[in-house]
Amino acid sequence: MALPEDIIQSVAIGNLKSISEQPAMLSNLAYSNTVTNTNLSQQNAVSFQQSMNDLTLAVTAKATNTVSNLTPQEARSAVDILSNNELAQTIADLKATLKAFNS
Structure with missing residues (x-):
């Protein structure tokens, strides 16, 4: 029993469409991963900068307290x-x- 020609053709077109869209989907996925990684690295940089600011503030406060409370x-x-x-x-x-x- 043979399948009708229009079914065979629609399955072939569906497979071709899936195969042809795969590089674009993989490219979008790679771009999404790059954006996410860049975002995380920027968040880490801001967090590190804030930690350094907090440390500088604590050291300055301690030095000021030492000088002013003799x-x-x-x-x-x-x-x-x-x-x-x-x-x-x-x-x-x-x-x-x-x-x-x-x-």
Whole structure:
């Protein structure tokens, strides 16, 4: 029993259509995967940037807190280191004393 010619022809056309559309469908799938991967990499970059911003903020806050909350002893030590020269002050006092006695 033979199949009618129009059925054979419609099956052949259907197969040809499926085969001819396959490269376009695979191309669309590859493009979709590329877009998804690019999107994920951009999300990772933004997440990393936000993490670095948070870390920078924490370090800056800690440094500011350390500088602004000095104990009296730490504050005096900083002043002594930056501005106090006891030897120079002693020499100036001795010169002033000698000058006072000479006058």
